[in-house]
Amino acid sequence: MESTPNEYAHINGWGVDADPTNEPTHPIKNYTGDDHQRLNWERPPLQAVTVEVLKSNERPNLTAVFGTSSPPSGLSGIIRRYAFKSSESEYGHWLPLLLADRINVVEGIVDDLRQGHIPNIFAEKGWKADWKYNREGLVKNLLVGVVVTTAVIALLSRKKKKSIR
């Protein structure tokens, strides 16, 4: 099937970027012939290390620039430091980080409380938007929550009674 540009006249810009050299075997690269010089770039000035920055063990040094958001802290921080002993190709790197993320969530709540801030979970989950656009779903979720909570409380109190006996 031959295609002709006329068929596509209604599509603004059809084919303007067609490039016969855009083959997947033709990586987008300015070949300079000096690839063996690859380590010789002039490094930008190095950012001062003012917070703890974890470093991939697949590189010799910190990058010239790095982010300083949320340095590792607490129990999650200990786990993160441990994770960085393994390379990026190991589960030993990623799974501890995911675990640390979950622990970090609890630390975040403790932190909030310590600062006298009771987190408004309802607002943080954006359920105000549910009230506007998905009222049925929200009510259903809340009902399920109430039923489950009631069931759990009932179960726990039954166990307690048993253990008293």
Add this chain to the structure above:
Amino acid sequence: MLAMNYRGPFRVRAAHKPYPEILHPGDAIVRVTRSCICGSDLHLYHGLVPDTRVGMTFGHEFIGVVEEIGSSVQKLAVGDNVIVPFNVACGTCAFCKQGLFGNCHESNSQATAVGGIFGYSHTAGGYDGGQAEFVRVPYADVGPTIIPDWMDHDDAVLLTDVVPTGYQAAEMGGIKMGDTVVIFGAGPVGIMAAKCAWLFGAGRVIVIDHLEYRLDFVRNYAQCEAYNFKSMDDPVLFLKKTTDWFGADVCIDAVGGDASGSALQTITGKKLLLQAGSATALHWAINSVKKGGIVSIVGVYGPTDNLVPIGNVVNKGITIRANQASVKRLLPRLIDHIQAGRLNPKEIITHRVPLEEVADAYHIFSAKLDNCIKPILIPPSARK
């Protein structure tokens, strides 16, 4: 200043944070005028990306006004309106020199596989992002690009990621005149990839998704065919049949690790986190491309292992090409396209939300409420 603050999976709030500082002579501080929530922010929001720490500010899609510059910054001046590409890139390392600005070697200490990205977990460098009133922008002489006077700022903000990523997805597909291109995912990037596939001369553009409102949108916006995989027994079979039992010339995965459509992938990838997200879209892409075809991946996957049909990649002789978009490399061309009216990105913006209501905006986007395609956040300082 006010900034989005991550508190855990499905929980964020707008809270006060210290004003960012110049930490390096190449830094600038940018006062944000618009920022977007991106589909890939949802991977963070859902807790799928390792080393996403409580207290981080997300946001890799933002534009703003230069407020302050470091001592070595030459190309920007205070007061300039700038597009800030989502990649943090030094401009001098071996990879940047190749135009691979998404793969810079001097912007992310915490991982080598991915370069630095604003507001995208510590795995992408630990930078606070632009869903805030102000943001620190390293290597200000490299990434930021001055917004032309004629350009609508709603178009400009989409040049930070969505447009270049969609465009690069099509480019990496090596599309030839008349090719059939299938795009998995009708989110903002999939929509843009469909639009851009025509610029490379595609003969047929097909989009697959599971949300009717997004299919309607992309059909109109990108003049393509669009189908719901929920109404098919088997999307791969459907695509084979509609391509004369041949397969598509090019398949684009514009979904990444949050894909629906396969129970096994959902359980192992999204619930148990045993693989780097659910690889359903990639699986379909590999299996519905023709033999010798090209699969282009721009969907974001986490860094751990994946269950992908690699055997079929070998047997079918497929070329896989994938990357984060090198935004800076593509900007001049894309600015041309917008000026010529060939691309009209701002039409995908469906929601404008005050930064204070960031939690609602995330929930609306994540739960696909109110026919949301693309939400943008406006900080209070930009509304005066």
